[in-house]
Amino acid sequence: MAVPLINFLNKISTNQIRTQNMFEMTVTSGYNDVDKVLKDITMYGQGFSLPNRTQEFTDVSFKGYSVPVPTVMKMEQDHTITINSDVDGELRRAFLAWAAKVSDPAISDGSVFAGDRRVNNKSIIRIHLLDNNMTDVSETYKMIGVKIASVGNLQVSNTDSGVATFDVAFKSLYWEIENSTKGALVG
Numbered sequence: 001m002a003v004p005l006i007n008f009l010n011k012i013s014t015n016q017i018r019t020q021n022m023f024e025m026t027v028t029s030g031y032n033d034v035d036k037v038l039k040d041i042t043m044y045g046q047g048f049s050l051p052n053r054t055q056e057f058t059d060v061s062f063k064g065y066s067v068p069v070p071t072v073m074k075m076e077q078d079h080t081i082t083i084n085s086d087v088d089g090e091l092r093r094a095f096l097a098w099a100a101k102v103s104d105p106a107i108s109d110g111s112v113f114a115g116d117r118r119v120n121n122k123s124i125i126r127i128h129l130l131d132n133n134m135t136d137v138s139e140t141y142k143m144i145g146v147k148i149a150s151v152g153n154l155q156v157s158n159t160d161s162g163v164a165t166f167d168v169a170f171k172s173l174y175w176e177i178e179n180s181t182k183g184a185l186v187g
Helices: 005-014 032-038 090-100
Strands: 023-028 045-048 053-062 065-075 078-084 124-130 137-144 147-151 165-171 174-180
Touching: 023 032, 023 045, 032 090, 078 090, 090 147
Parallel strands: none
Antiparallel strands: 023 124, 045 078, 053 065, 078 165, 124 137, 137 174, 147 165
């Protein structure tokens, strides 16, 4: 039997459809000078795609029939955030400073590109998915061991009045759902 429209309407009256703007972001680089600037990043974060997880398989055959056998699990480790630029340029400089912690780019100061390439479990980006009331957090995705891969171009123009944005690409060691408070499979 087909599901009637009233079932759909009743369902979304208690568990509404998520819209793309129901999120906030927090960033912790693990470096105090950078963290001080990025503490209000959620006011400027424009967009982010939550990462995927993939199970790979290999085929094992018996009498010509292929059976898929799970092998390794992979987590997406490449991410991009789109940031609305602030007039003072602090946010872009903060991400550049974070990237510089890994490979010092100060060539005119005699840099030999030394840096901290160790795993930093204090470098964390969290995406908080908001509940229906846009105040409570329903679940949090946590990317751990973050290193900045690139700080993108800042586009400016004398013929366009749009918001100036830049992308920040980063890598994480792994990600997890830190907490989920509602629905099935919580905890």
